[in-house]
Amino acid sequence: MRVAELSNPTLMIDLIGRASAELTRLQSQSATGKAFQSPSEDPFGATRSLQLTRALEQLEQFEVNAGRAEDRLILQEVTLGDLGDQFRRVRELAIQANNAILSDADRRAIGAEVEQIRQEVIALANAVDGEGRYLFSGTRSNIEPFADSANGVSYLGDQVERQLQIGPGRTVSDGADGDAVFMRVADGNGSFVTSAQSTNTGTGVIDAGSVIDLSVEVDSTYAINFTSPTEYEVREGGARIASGDYDPDAGGDIIFEGLRVGLSGAPLAGDSFIVAPSRNQDVFSTLDQLVEVLNTSQPTPADRAALNNALNSALVNLDQAQENFSVQRARSGARLNAVESQRTLNDESAILLQASRSAVEDVDLVETISSLEIQINTLEAAQQSYVAVQRLSLFNFL
Numbered sequence: 001m002r003v004a005e006l007s008n009p010t011l012m013i014d015l016i017g018r019a020s021a022e023l024t025r026l027q028s029q030s031a032t033g034k035a036f037q038s039p040s041e042d043p044f045g046a047t048r049s050l051q052l053t054r055a056l057e058q059l060e061q062f063e064v065n066a067g068r069a070e071d072r073l074i075l076q077e078v079t080l081g082d083l084g085d086q087f088r089r090v091r092e093l094a095i096q097a098n099n100a101i102l103s104d105a106d107r108r109a110i111g112a113e114v115e116q117i118r119q120e121v122i123a124l125a126n127a128v129d130g131e132g133r134y135l136f137s138g139t140r141s142n143i144e145p146f147a148d149s150a151n152g153v154s155y156l157g158d159q160v161e162r163q164l165q166i167g168p169g170r171t172v173s174d175g176a177d178g179d180a181v182f183m184r185v186a187d188g189n190g191s192f193v194t195s196a197q198s199t200n201t202g203t204g205v206i207d208a209g210s211v212i213d214l215s216v217e218v219d220s221t222y223a224i225n226f227t228s229p230t231e232y233e234v235r236e237g238g239a240r241i242a243s244g245d246y247d248p249d250a251g252g253d254i255i256f257e258g259l260r261v262g263l264s265g266a267p268l269a270g271d272s273f274i275v276a277p278s279r280n281q282d283v284f285s286t287l288d289q290l291v292e293v294l295n296t297s298q299p300t301p302a303d304r305a306a307l308n309n310a311l312n313s314a315l316v317n318l319d320q321a322q323e324n325f326s327v328q329r330a331r332s333g334a335r336l337n338a339v340e341s342q343r344t345l346n347d348e349s350a351i352l353l354q355a356s357r358s359a360v361e362d363v364d365l366v367e368t369i370s371s372l373e374i375q376i377n378t379l380e381a382a383q384q385s386y387v388a389v390q391r392l393s394l395f396n397f398l
Contacts, residue, residue: 052353052356055353056350056353056354058168059346059349059350059353062165062166062167062168062342062346063343063346065164065165065166066164066166066167066339066342066343066346068131068164068174069164069166069172069174069335069339070336070339070340070343071129071130072129072133072135072174072175073174073332073335073336073339074336075127075129075130075135076135076136076175076176076332077329077332077333077336079124079127079135080176080181080325080328080329080332081329082124083121083124083125083325084322084325084326084329086117086120086121086124087121087283087318087321087322087325088322089117090114090117090287090290090318091315091318091319091322093110093113093114094290094311094314094315094318095315096110097110097294097311098307098308098311098312098315100304104297104298107294107295107298108294108295110294111290111291111294111295114287114290114291114294115287115291117287118284118287118288118291121283121284121287122146122148122153122284125145125146125178125181125182126144126145126146133175134157134175135175135176136157136175136176136177136178136181136182137156137157137158137175137178138157138158138159138160138161138162138175138177138178138179139158139160139161139162140156140157140158141162141175143156143157144156145157145178146178146182146284148284152282152284152285152288153182153282153284153285155178155179155182155183155282157177157178157179158177158179159177159179159180160177161173161175161176161177162174162175166338166339166342166343166346167342167345167346170338170342172335172338172339172342173335174335176328176331176332180328181324181325181328182282182283182284183280183282183283184280184282185280185281185282185283185286185317185320185321185324186278186279186280186281186320187278187279187280187281187286187313187316187317187320188208188209188278188313188316188317188320189208189209189210189211189278189316190278190320191211191217191218191277191278192209192211192218192259192275192276192277192278193208193275193276193277193278193279193313193316194206194207194208194209194261194273194274194275194313195273195274195276195309195313196271196272196273196274196305196306196309197271197272197273197274198306199270199272200267200268200270200271200272200302200305200306201268201270201271201302202226202229202265202266202267202268202271202302202305203265203266203267203301203302203304203305204226204263204264204265204266204267204268204271204273204305205263205264205265205305205308205309205312206224206261206262206263206273206309206312207261207262207263207264207312208312208313208316209259209260209261209262209275210259210260211258211259211260212255212258212259212260213258213259215258216257216258216259218259218275218277218278219277220236220237220257220277221236221274221275221276221277222234222235222236222241222256222257222259222274222275222276223235223272223273223274223275224254224261224263224272224273224274224275225271225272226246226267226268226269226270226271226272227269228269229246229248229266229267229268229269230245230246230247230248231243231244231245231246232244232246232254232267234254234256236257241256241257242254242255242256242257246263246267248265248266248267251263251264251265259275261273261275265305265308281317283321283324286314286317286318286321289310289313289314289317290311290314290318293307293310293311293314
């Protein structure tokens with residue numbers, strides 16, 4: 001700067017003012033560690049900082065959602081495991097009841113335990129999470145999903161699973177559809193269901209059967225009618241589609257239309273067994289039917305055969321319920337894994353976003369303090385120069 005400029009008071013005051021402003025900025029940066037205090041100081045940096053802050057806030061909300069989903073899925077998985085245990089116990093009781101040496105009183109006692117388990121199953125079906133929301137109501141998580149009455153158990157939830165966003169473009173269901181878990185379980189072997197006519201007078205017992213031709217889809221009802229203790233015919237509607245001989249002493253398989261069913265015991269002429277397409281049955285009805293069978297007296301050989309047939313059907317339906325609980329539990333476990341994986345990704349993203357925001361907002365304190373010291377010296381020199389120049393006058397030398 002030329003001496004003429006130094007002697008100009010206006011220029012000197014402006015220089016000192018700018019130096020003071022820079023000193024104030026550096027003092028603020030060193031005190032707060034932030035590169036700017038208002039958007040006007042760095043419009044681009046402020047905009048970028050705001051974008052990064054919003055992204056971090058969104059990740060925080062994802063973390064809240066993921067935490068809630070994780071809590072519910074863990075509880076749901078445990079509850080489904082408990083349900084599987086309950087039905088495993090019922091299956092043991094059904095096998096125990098299918099013993100010829102037990103009396104009617106013994107079976108009624110077993111039925112009482114099954115009835116108690118039924119109440120526990122309803123309680124598990126109406127389980128709630130830590131926030132008091134029902135696990136198996138679908139999106140109607142504030143409504144108790146299962147209501148018990150004399151007509152059976154009704155489902156009051158919906159068939160929609162609530163979705164929570166746990167990451168950018170990623171959602172997860174935090175609750176199960178109670179209708180799918182409890183109300184829509186295939187009976188029989190999943191393809192068809194076997195049963196004995198209630199009017200049978202012999203001691204024939206039919207098993208659950210199986211599909212031996214996997215290309216076959218069972219959509220018709222078949223009747224296996226015994227025309228004598230050793231002969232049968234299979235009818236679909238009014239048409240006979242198969243026939244054969246039966247050995248009451250050895251039993252055997254009856255095969256038709258790609259299906260196989262096993263028979264044992266001694267059917268009599270006029271006895272009939274039904275093979276029908278599998279349908280959905282709720283797990284509560286499965287328990288109710290078992291209790292009803294266990295509370296029914298079995299005074300005759302035909303009655304005991306009816307008990308055997310009913311217990312065989314109950315065992316198959318219990319297996320289907322257990323299998324469904326296992327499938328639903330596996331789904332919960334898969335969703336839980338997805339939540340845990342996404343939470344890890346969210347944590348990594350948060351670290352990167354925080355680093356990026358820090359690069360925009362934060363200053364290098366060492367460099368800032370060094371600049372601050374230089375600016376203090378610069379300002380002091382400018383002030384001293386201004387004072388010295390203002391004293392220059394010819395009168396001082398006269």
